[in-house]
Amino acid sequence: MSKLHYSQFYIGVCTLAALATMANINMASDNLIIVLALAVTFLGLPHGALDFAVAKSLNLVTSVSTAIRFVTIYSVVAATSISFWIWVPDIALVLFLCISAFHFSADWRATMPLFSRVGLACTLLCGPSVLYSATLTDLFTALLLTTQAANWVIQGMQITFYIGLCVFLYFIIQLPIHKKSLSVWQYSEWLTLLLSSIILNPLLHFGLYFCLLHSPKHLQDVGVKLHVSVKRAIAISLPFVILTIVLAAGLYELFASSNLSADLLRWIFIGLFGLTMSHMLLIHLWHGAD
Numbered sequence: 001m002s003k004l005h006y007s008q009f010y011i012g013v014c015t016l017a018a019l020a021t022m023a024n025i026n027m028a029s030d031n032l033i034i035v036l037a038l039a040v041t042f043l044g045l046p047h048g049a050l051d052f053a054v055a056k057s058l059n060l061v062t063s064v065s066t067a068i069r070f071v072t073i074y075s076v077v078a079a080t081s082i083s084f085w086i087w088v089p090d091i092a093l094v095l096f097l098c099i100s101a102f103h104f105s106a107d108w109r110a111t112m113p114l115f116s117r118v119g120l121a122c123t124l125l126c127g128p129s130v131l132y133s134a135t136l137t138d139l140f141t142a143l144l145l146t147t148q149a150a151n152w153v154i155q156g157m158q159i160t161f162y163i164g165l166c167v168f169l170y171f172i173i174q175l176p177i178h179k180k181s182l183s184v185w186q187y188s189e190w191l192t193l194l195l196s197s198i199i200l201n202p203l204l205h206f207g208l209y210f211c212l213l214h215s216p217k218h219l220q221d222v223g224v225k226l227h228v229s230v231k232r233a234i235a236i237s238l239p240f241v242i243l244t245i246v247l248a249a250g251l252y253e254l255f256a257s258s259n260l261s262a263d264l265l266r267w268i269f270i271g272l273f274g275l276t277m278s279h280m281l282l283i284h285l286w287h288g289a290d
């Protein structure tokens with residue numbers, strides 16, 4: 001599948017999800033969290049699990065000792081980040097949103113200048129705050145923030161959404177002036193992202209973007225640069241995915257509370273925060289070395 005096919009598939013699934021939402025066919029939020037956990041594990045994690053291969057291509061891993069050093073640094077950064085979230089969840093969430101906007105913006109690094117694509121990434125991350133602020137308050141308090149801190153973050157997200165949207169629209173308006181033409185699919189993908197961020201339940205919106213667009217496009221990118229097929233890329237990442245599941249299951253046994261969906265939600269996002277801090281840094285280095 002090419003990147004275009006991923007975009008088309010993403011647009012198709014989002015359209016169906018939007019139709020279901022408008023027809024009031026909604027999944028119970030507990031079930032949605034379980035589906036999100038499975039999707040993030042099997043579709044989202046593989047893109048981070050290729051980081052070892054990326055590190056090799058950057059010559060950060062050249063021998064057994066450098067491999068051990070890489071895995072150790074990666075794990076220490078993850079553990080430190082998770083502890084940081086538990087210590088100051090509000091600051092950690094704001095940091096996570098800012099770094100993620102920068103990281104997700106790289107999805108369009110071939111088509112857009114930095115400023116505009118960060119604008120688009122801010123819109124897609126902050127869109128849920130426009131119509132789903134009450135849902136976000138629930139999610140953020142489940143992620144250990146106080147209600148007051150959650151509301152502050154949500155207000156910040158609302159402002160960021162409008163600023164990001166203006167920056168992105170300015171880029172779109174400039175396109176004909178610079179006589180640049182992009183495919184109708186590219187425009188459709190952006191419109192879908194915008195609408196999905198506003199209309200769909202925040203977890204559904206994030207899950208669809210992360211699992212059907214960001215992760216597959218990254219797998220494809222790494223595959224092309226490192227000369228491995230997407231199938232092989234998935235095979236390479238499988239041991240890391242299994243290791244993560246085993247670790248998460250072990251930690252779950254230790255720390256489980258009686259509320260499965262709140263636990264899962266914490267594991268998905270606080271876990272993602274831990275894992276993606278190293279991932280985002282490494283991918284930034286990799287794109288810089290391009």
Ligand SMILES: CC1=C(/C=C/C(C)=C/C=C/C(C)=C/C=O)C(C)(C)CCC1
Nearest residue numbers: 096097100103125139202206269272276
């Ligand atoms: C917590 C949370 C959100 C933010 C998630 C982020 C910021 C995820 C970043 C993932 C990354 C960077 C993966 C890397 O490949 C949403 C969706 C706004 C709303 C629901 C709760």
Ligand SMILES: [Fe+2]
Nearest residue numbers: 047103218279
């Ligand atoms: Fe990523």
